[in-house]
Amino acid sequence: MKFKKIVIMTSVLATVFCGTTTAQADITLRHALKGDVLDMSFAKKGGDTDAFKEFMKEGDNPYNTDAAVIKEGKSLYMTGCSGCHGHEAEGKIGPGLADDYWTYPSIATDKGLFEVLFGGANGMMGPQYVNFNTDEMLQIMAWLRSIYTGKPKKAKWLKK
Numbered sequence: 001m002k003f004k005k006i007v008i009m010t011s012v013l014a015t016v017f018c019g020t021t022t023a024q025a026d027i028t029l030r031h032a033l034k035g036d037v038l039d040m041s042f043a044k045k046g047g048d049t050d051a052f053k054e055f056m057k058e059g060d061n062p063y064n065t066d067a068a069v070i071k072e073g074k075s076l077y078m079t080g081c082s083g084c085h086g087h088e089a090e091g092k093i094g095p096g097l098a099d100d101y102w103t104y105p106s107i108a109t110d111k112g113l114f115e116v117l118f119g120g121a122n123g124m125m126g127p128q129y130v131n132f133n134t135d136e137m138l139q140i141m142a143w144l145r146s147i148y149t150g151k152p153k154k155a156k157w158l159k160k
């Protein structure tokens with residue numbers, strides 16, 4: 001009886017341990033200002049797609065070159081972001097997003113851009129998980145990358 005219990009406990013521990021190692025292989029998303037780990041439990045339902053899982057491995061947006069997704073991303077941007085950032089992402093209440101000047105230099109990577117979207121930044125830039133799921137954020141990001149007007153050498157997301 002005792003032995004059986006030990007066997008069960010060991011297999012439970014092994015499962016927990018393996019689960020943890022898999023999670024650690026993924027990237028850690030942090031708040032752009034505070035640096036604390038983003039609580040992904042706030043994420044809206046429906047965003048845990050294959051593309052998002054792929055993004056979580058290395059922090060690269062698999063949608064960046066997908067023309068159909070970029071089109072969708074534009075329409076999502078128009079709904080949720082253009083009021084503050086302008087229809088061409090030229091800047092309005094919030095800064096321009098198509099050039100290569102970023103308040104948060106981490107935005108030159110897809111991971112950094114996602115962190116500002118999901119977790120928000122200062123003032124009016126609230127966490128976007130209120131309006132969009134994580135897959136939709138990747139779609140918006142793909143559109144933003146597609147209209148980039150800055151110097152290619154600053155586009156770190158192209159360099160992996």
Ligand code: HEC
Pocket residue numbers: 077080081082083084085093094095096097101102103104105107113116117121122123124125126128132140
């Ligand atoms: C209510 C207005 C508002 C909305 C809606 C909004 N933003 Fe912002 N955004 C801001 C403001 C203001 C800032 C500047 C915050 C700061 O500097 O910390 C900002 C900052 C940013 C930055 C950082 C820019 C940089 O130069 O580092 C990114 C990226 C961004 N927003 C993307 C988005 C996207 C994409 C959406 C839609 C999903 C969105 N924002 C929705 C107001 C808004």
